[in-house]
Amino acid sequence: MSGAAISTRGLVHIYRSEGHDVAALSGVDLSVRSGEMIGLLGPSGAGKSTLLTLLGGLFRPSAGKIYIGDHELTALTVKELDRLRAREVSLMLQGASRNLLPYLTPRQNVEFAQRAARRDSADLPDVGEVLDRVGLSEYADHHLSGLTPGHLQLAAVAVAIATDPGVVLADEPTSQLDHEARDTVLKVLADISAQQGTTVVLVTHDPQVAAVMPRTITIRDGRIGGEGRAGEEYAVVTADGFVHLPDHALAALPPGTLVRVHDQDGIYQLIPEHEAGGTPGATKEGS
Numbered sequence: 001m002s003g004a005a006i007s008t009r010g011l012v013h014i015y016r017s018e019g020h021d022v023a024a025l026s027g028v029d030l031s032v033r034s035g036e037m038i039g040l041l042g043p044s045g046a047g048k049s050t051l052l053t054l055l056g057g058l059f060r061p062s063a064g065k066i067y068i069g070d071h072e073l074t075a076l077t078v079k080e081l082d083r084l085r086a087r088e089v090s091l092m093l094q095g096a097s098r099n100l101l102p103y104l105t106p107r108q109n110v111e112f113a114q115r116a117a118r119r120d121s122a123d124l125p126d127v128g129e130v131l132d133r134v135g136l137s138e139y140a141d142h143h144l145s146g147l148t149p150g151h152l153q154l155a156a157v158a159v160a161i162a163t164d165p166g167v168v169l170a171d172e173p174t175s176q177l178d179h180e181a182r183d184t185v186l187k188v189l190a191d192i193s194a195q196q197g198t199t200v201v202l203v204t205h206d207p208q209v210a211a212v213m214p215r216t217i218t219i220r221d222g223r224i225g226g227e228g229r230a231g232e233e234y235a236v237v238t239a240d241g242f243v244h245l246p247d248h249a250l251a252a253l254p255p256g257t258l259v260r261v262h263d264q265d266g267i268y269q270l271i272p273e274h275e276a277g278g279t280p281g282a283t284k285e286g287s
């Protein structure tokens with residue numbers, strides 16, 4: 001299967017618990033092209049895992065739409081959602097062992113991951129080929145207990161791509177790995193994206209992982225707070241007109257500052273109220 005595009009529109013998620021509600025996502029408009037590989041960044045509690053699990057169809061959003069390829073997830077029945085998860089969208093949970101059956105070998109884990117899709121008589125890749133794609137052929141029949149953390153994570157990637165899904169969603173797939181294993185896992189995911197056309201979205205806290213991603217999206221307070229492309233950081237205008245200022249601009253324009261948005265031949269400047277009467281040279285450039 002080739003990759004599937006992902007998009008969300010006005011995605012909101014509220015966790016309802018006794019006594020108080022937590023708004024984990026407050027209107028996320030995300031677009032990821034088919035076959036693209038992106039990194040989701042952001043501080044702890046920003047909403048990254050919530051976004052990833054919603055994309056993976058694990059639960060339904062409080063509001064908004066999620067499109068994966070031709071499917072709009074919130075419109076699917078439970079059975080259709082199960083079928084989508086069995087075949088087209090793989091979610092790798094944080095920690096390799098949470099994605100693997102401990103008493104099975106990597107080969108048996110991949111076979112197990114194909115079972116639900118096989119019931120639908122789907123055209124599935126050869127198990128040996130899947131293990132080869134992640135560079136684990138040599139360890140295909142080893143007990144998991146004898147594998148290194150890096151090899152275990154590669155086995156988890158093999159399980160994620162067992163059905164040749166259009167989308168792989170990975171929650172911190174390189175955390176707790178040494179640098180060599182981290183780079184191997186990243187390269188395998190990048191190769192899967194480039195060669196199979198699989199769309200890959202991974203969450204990371206690691207700046208070195210973020211630095212090698214072709215595109216990053218930063219989630220802050222349940223919204224898209226910024227976007228990085230080829231090392232360049234951009235602020236993103238949301239559908240309702242909000243722009244999350246980067247930290248360096250926020251230091252100069254603290255909350256509550258009145259700014260005038262000045263258009264100078266297509267270059268937009270944010271002019272703080274106390275400088276509004278000053279010369280243009282005294283202005284601070286907005287993003």
Ligand SMILES: Nc1ncnc2c1ncn2[C@@H]1O[C@H](COP(=O)(O)OP(=O)(O)OP(=O)(O)O)[C@@H](O)[C@H]1O
Nearest residue numbers: 015017022024042043044045046047048049050051
């Ligand atoms: N099951 C839940 N019930 C209630 N609140 C939750 C639940 N899961 C997450 N939250 C809250 O939702 C917000 C977003 O959490 P989420 O785990 O999506 O953030 P995150 O960016 O993935 O954080 P981290 O990097 O620490 O994993 C946080 O305030 C969190 O406390």
